[in-house]
Amino acid sequence: xxxxxxxxxxxxxxxxxxxxxxxxxxxxxxxxxxxxxxxxxxxxxxxxxxxxxxxxxxxxxxxxxxxxxxxxxxxxxxxxxxxxxxxxxxxxxxxxxxxxxxxxxxxxxxxxxxxxxxxxxxxxxxxxxxxxx
Numbered sequence: 001x002x003x004x005x006x007x008x009x010x011x012x013x014x015x016x017x018x019x020x021x022x023x024x025x026x027x028x029x030x031x032x033x034x035x036x037x038x039x040x041x042x043x044x045x046x047x048x049x050x051x052x053x054x055x056x057x058x059x060x061x062x063x064x065x066x067x068x069x070x071x072x073x074x075x076x077x078x079x080x081x082x083x084x085x086x087x088x089x090x091x092x093x094x095x096x097x098x099x100x101x102x103x104x105x106x107x108x109x110x111x112x113x114x115x116x117x118x119x120x121x122x123x124x125x126x127x128x129x130x131x132x133x
Contacts, residue, residue, distance in 0.1 A: 013025030022035060
């Protein structure tokens with residue numbers, strides 16, 4: 001069994017609040033204060049869950065620098081009170097950072113629950129990522 005430290009439990013809560021504030025800020029027509037607060041909470045919670053060293057090593061890998069620059073640049077743009085442009089940059093950076101994880105997640109969801117739409121979607125993603133490599 002995996003042991004979870006108290007810091008990781010706090011990190012999960014902080015990350016959850018961050019996601020909540022980001023979604024709530026988007027719901028309220030891209031309220032810049034809520035989005036900025038959500039971004040800060042999300043990044044803080046992520047660093048508490050996996051640790052500072054692993055967070056930096058994830059974001060600053062050589063092949064992920066483009067996604068990292070777009071994601072962190074979007075966070076900075078949101079903090080400068082340009083929420084729509086910042087969230088677009090963040091979304092592109094997020095997809096660029098986690099593009100190798102999406103086929104695994106969709107494959108797990110498709111095989112675990114046998115939902116036809118998700119299984120065909122995961123097959124399309126797996127086919128497109130194998131042709132890219």
